[in-house]
Amino acid sequence: MKTLKFKTNINCGNCIRAVTPTLNEQVGAGNWQVDTANPDKILTINSDSVDTEKVKAAVKEAGFEIQPA
Numbered sequence: 430m431k432t433l434k435f436k437t438n439i440n441c442g443n444c445i446r447a448v449t450p451t452l453n454e455q456v457g458a459g460n461w462q463v464d465t466a467n468p469d470k471i472l473t474i475n476s477d478s479v480d481t482e483k484v485k486a487a488v489k490e491a492g493f494e495i496q497p498a
């Protein structure tokens with residue numbers, strides 16, 4: 430299992446709901462989470478077959494910023 434972490438600006442429940450469909454499509458439901466309590470709003474992805482560029486594109490498509498943590 431590979432773990433990736435990204436800094437984002439996904440900072441509340443509504444933001445998480447907005448990005449959920451695209452992240453579920455890219456990495457699967459239950460394979461990601463956002464720590465909104467962390468100042469960097471860390472998106473953690475646990476998956477064996479994750480494509481970093483597709484994750485970045487999915488988050489940006491949902492209207493959020495993302496960069497490696």
